[in-house]
Amino acid sequence: METKAKPPRPPPKPKSLSSTALKVPGQATTPVVGGKRGLGWPWNQPGSHFSLYQEYIDSGKISWVFNWELWVPDSTPTGVEWIPCVRTAGNVKDVDPFLTDIIRRRGIKTSALLGFNEPEIPQQANLSVEQAVDLWKQVVLPAKAKFDLRLGSPGMSSDLGRSKPWLDSFLSQLAGHDGIDFLVLHWYGPLFSNMRNFLELMHASYPSWPIWLNEFACSTMNTGQCASEQQVQDFLRDALPWLDATPWIERYAYFGNHDVGDWVGRASNFTEPGPVVDGSSTTRLMNVARLYCEL
Numbered sequence: 686m687e688t689k690a691k692p693p694r695p696p697p698k699p700k701s702l703s704s705t706a707l708k709v710p711g712q713a714t715t716p717v718v719g720g721k722r723g724l725g726w727p728w729n730q731p732g733s734h735f736s737l738y739q740e741y742i743d744s745g746k747i748s749w750v751f752n753w754e755l756w757v758p759d760s761t762p763t764g765v766e767w768i769p770c771v772r773t774a775g776n777v778k779d780v781d782p783f784l785t786d787i788i789r790r791r792g793i794k795t796s797a798l799l800g801f802n803e804p805e806i807p808q809q810a811n812l813s814v815e816q817a818v819d820l821w822k823q824v825v826l827p828a829k830a831k832f833d834l835r836l837g838s839p840g841m842s843s844d845l846g847r848s849k850p851w852l853d854s855f856l857s858q859l860a861g862h863d864g865i866d867f868l869v870l871h872w873y874g875p876l877f878s879n880m881r882n883f884l885e886l887m888h889a890s891y892p893s894w895p896i897w898l899n900e901f902a903c904s905t906m907n908t909g910q911c912a913s914e915q916q917v918q919d920f921l922r923d924a925l926p927w928l929d930a931t932p933w934i935e936r937y938a939y940f941g942n943h944d945v946g947d948w949v950g951r952a953s954n955f956t957e958p959g960p961v962v963d964g965s966s967t968t969r970l971m972n973v974a975r976l977y978c979e980l
Contacts, residue, residue: 720748721929722977723938724765725900728752730943732760737956737970741978749936751899753802755783757793770799770840773810777824781831788832798828799869799899800839805851810839814854821855826864835866840899843872843883849890867935871900873949875912877923888933895935898928902940904949911950917973925980939977 724738724747735758741747742764751768752758755776761767769787771780787793803809804817812820817839829836839855841848856863868891872880880901888896903912903920912920921939928934941953955974958967970978 720745721934721936722747722925723749723751723768723936724942725938725940726750726752726758727943728754730758732758734956734968735760735762737968737974738978746978749938751799751938755779757787767793767795768797768799769795770802771825772802774801774812774816774820777820780824780828784828784832795834797835797837797866798825798832799837799897800825800865802840803842803848803871804839805844805847806842809842814851814858817855818858821859821863826862829864836864837867837869837897838863838865838894840869840871843870843874843880845883845886849887865894868894868896870896870898872898873900873902873904873906873940875903875905875916875920877903877920877927880924881927884931884934895933897935898937900940901937902945902949902953904953906948911947912952914952914973917950917952918976921973921976921980925977941973941977 730752735742738747739762742762747765749766749768750758750761751770753770753772755769755771757767769784771777784798788795800821801810801812801817804812825836828834838852841852856865868887870884870887872883874880884896884898901924903917905912928937939953939955940949941955943954943956945951945953953973955971955977956968957971
């Protein structure tokens with residue numbers, strides 16, 4: 686969507702591809718198979734926060750993570766699969782060197798690559814269909830083949846007036862040579878029934894692809910009154926069992942693993958600062974995060 690709280694600026698790049706900034710202790714060397722539930726991990730989220738989720742990673746409740754980027758989050762633990770993303774046109778030049786370093790040199794396994802992040806939205810990737818098609822052919826499809834990855838579509842918003850015409854034109858110009866293996870979607874709104882209707886409509890429109898719902902949240906869409914904690918919890922109690930039971934929903938990640946701001950509503954925040962212990966601040970999981978991880 687247009688104004689949600691995404692990372693405020695691109696992260697600093699490592700000084701070289703062999704920089705310690707790209708070294709991830711404990712990163713799994715084989716893709717995780719199975720679980721649907723994942724975490725969106727913004728670029729400025731400290732690696733120490735993974736410890737908050739360790740019991741859910743160990744139990745298999747959380748099985749994958751993505752950070753809208755082409756570099757692995759610091760301290761990504763064994764037990765979760767990291768999924769890279771070509772977020773914008775500015776990231777395209779990094780696709781081959783970063784994935785070569787991460788996958789080929791360091792042996793970190795990942796099973797998929799995500800396409801551009803909301804290219805139809807000016808405040809996000811902001812790509813014309815023609816620009817996206819050219820970059821897809823020049824860089825994204827070769828990366829899929831070189832690294833033997835499944836390929837996600839560009840991540841499309843739930844604003845069907847913009848997203849569906851953009852996606853249909855994109856697919857038409859690629860004329861059956863899109864290489865897409867699954868459809869990547871985002872949804873924000875207050876009612877689970879509306880989310881289900883949106884996903885069912887998109888599945889009916891593109892029935893050959895499973896869906897990754899990489900971003901979703903219970904949001905009043907910045908109407909002046911944010912969703913309450915009870916509304917968010919009720920939404921998750923409806924949404925999570927349905928997402929888990931629906932066979933064409935392959936993976937999903939709630940948009941709450943950081944300060945999501947008033948647009949989504951802070952009742953969706955997964956963490957909050959905890960008490961100061963031995964002079965250091967601590968962070969703890971909120972009830973909504975525990976519900977997401979445990980239900």
